[in-house]
Amino acid sequence: MIFNALAKEFTNDEQPIKNFLALMRNQVDNKSRFITKIQDEIIKIKQEPERRRGFMKFELDLMDARREEREEGK
Numbered sequence: 001m002i003f004n005a006l007a008k009e010f011t012n013d014e015q016p017i018k019n020f021l022a023l024m025r026n027q028v029d030n031k032s033r034f035i036t037k038i039q040d041e042i043i044k045i046k047q048e049p050e051r052r053r054g055f056m057k058f059e060l061d062l063m064d065a066r067r068e069e070r071e072e073g074k
Helices: 012-024 033-047 049-073
Strands: none
Touching (some): 012 033, 033 049
16 A cells, blocks of 8 residues: 655544544644554553564664665666
8 A cells, every 4th residue: 555645635534544644744643542552552652662673673774775775677
């Protein structure tokens, strides 16, 4: 699934997606329960060393995969 992170028009059904995309742009809507849950999970990850390490390893693996794709595309 692909989202246009810069989209400006949403239907009422798409409000959670709108809030999530705003969060990705650091525009937080604290009224949204969905966004509050995401922020709570982020706090938990940051506070638990094992989960934080796992998340950071995942991010590094993604970066490596992107680099490899760019190198293969040359």
